[in-house]
Amino acid sequence: MPHPIPKKGSKADLDYLLQLMNMIFPISDVLKQEITEHLVSFEVKKDEVLVEQNSYCHYMYFILKGALMGRTTYNGKKIVTYMSIENEFVSSISGLHGTNVSKEEISAIEDCSIIAIHNDVLQRLFLTQFDINYLFRVMVEKYYMDAQERTHIVRVGSAKERFLYFAQTKPEHMERLPLEYVASLLDMKPLTLINIKKQHELNIVKDKETAEFCIAIERCMAECELFKDKDISLQSLSKYLNFSTHKLSSLLNNQFQQKFIDFVNTYRINHIKAQIxxxxxxQYYTIATLANNAGFSSRSAFYKVFKKMVGMSPVEYARSLAFNS
Incomplete structure (x- = not known):
């Protein structure tokens, strides 16, 4: 298959690249002129190879649209080594500046629009232009940070942990790029990635549902003040919320880390503390009346719960407020 043929870069592409470069470091008029004269563009079709493995990479590429990947063949197996999308520079690191052959091919995951500068031009500019040296240093630093991240991805823990790390750091790659390439990058089989991804998405749905259930539980206590009902029970509250008693009990234990009665009494005690x-x-209500209004049916039970949760008796709590006011 013939390689993509470079064409003269358009003014719009040139202006866009210069704007981005200026954001990193103000570039000189001389450098702008050099880039204007030597910038070329490539249109690369999906699956087309831009640079073959064991051949020379002659350009520093910049992706305007689309996605590229690095891929090496080892023992007959093709292994994805990186994936890059819009607004990223791409070249061969093993064959940087075109002085050595590239140990990996560069190919298109999607149809791509790319602009590039030949390595011979870059080498000449490195000798005369400070700003291109600074810009290149920033680009190389970013590349090695990304390379370190890629290395970390394939080394951390289990397949599930590698997936979670990649999903958190490169969410756009996970949703956009083919799973077979993502799986190769993460050193796992595509079916393994599909199963892990499905389970992760299911867990997200479950987490969202759990959060909504917890909000409903808190709302019926804080806004509807169901804790004031002396006859409230796990069964009556689950019926009110339209949950099963098992689900409600599980949510209280796992999300609120409380048993049902402790959960209800926490709202009762906090309400009484606010009233005190x-x-x-x-002057108008006794503490016993406040307790009764808050849902406690027994004075002794109230005093026992209050001291356990607050660390002092209701009377001592009231005195501490008066002392500190």
């Missing part, structure tokens, strides 16, 4: 703290409230 209101100026003048104890």
């Amino acid at each position: 703290a209101m100026p003048g409230n104890l």
Whole structure:
């Protein structure tokens, strides 16, 4: 298959590249002129090879649209070594500057629009232009940070942990690029990746549902004040929420880390504490009345729960507020 043929870069592409370069470091008029004269563009079709393995890479590429990947063949197996998308520079690191052959091919995952500068031009500019040296240093630093991340991806833990790390750091790659290439990059079989991805998406749905269930539980307590019902039970609350008793109990234990009665009593005690703290409230209501209004049916049970949760008796708590006011 013939390689993509370079064409003269358009003014719009040139202006875009110069704008991005200026954001990194202000470039001189001389460098702008050199780039204007030597910038070329490539249109690369999906699956087309831009640079073959064991051949020379003659350009530093910049992706305007599409996605490229590096891929090496080892023992008859093709292994993806990186994937890059829009606004990223791409070249061969093993064959950088075209001085050595590339140990990996560069090919298109999608139809791509690419602009590039020949390595011979870059080598000449390195000798005369400080700004291109600085810009190249920034690009190389970013590349090695990405390379370190890719190395970390394939080394960390299990297949599931590698997937989670990649999904968090490269979410756009996971949703956009073919799973077979992502699987190769993560050193796992495509079917393994598909199964892990499905389970992860299912867990996200479950987590969202769990969060919504927890909000409903808290709302019926904080807004509807169901804790004031002396006869409230796991069964009555689950019926109110339209949950099964098992689901409600599981949510309380796993999400709130409380048993049902402790969960209800926490709302009751916090409500009573707020009532005690209101100026003048104890002139009109006894603490026992506040407890009764909050859902406690037994004075002794209230005092026991209050001391356990607050660390002092209701009377001592009221005195501490008066002392500190």
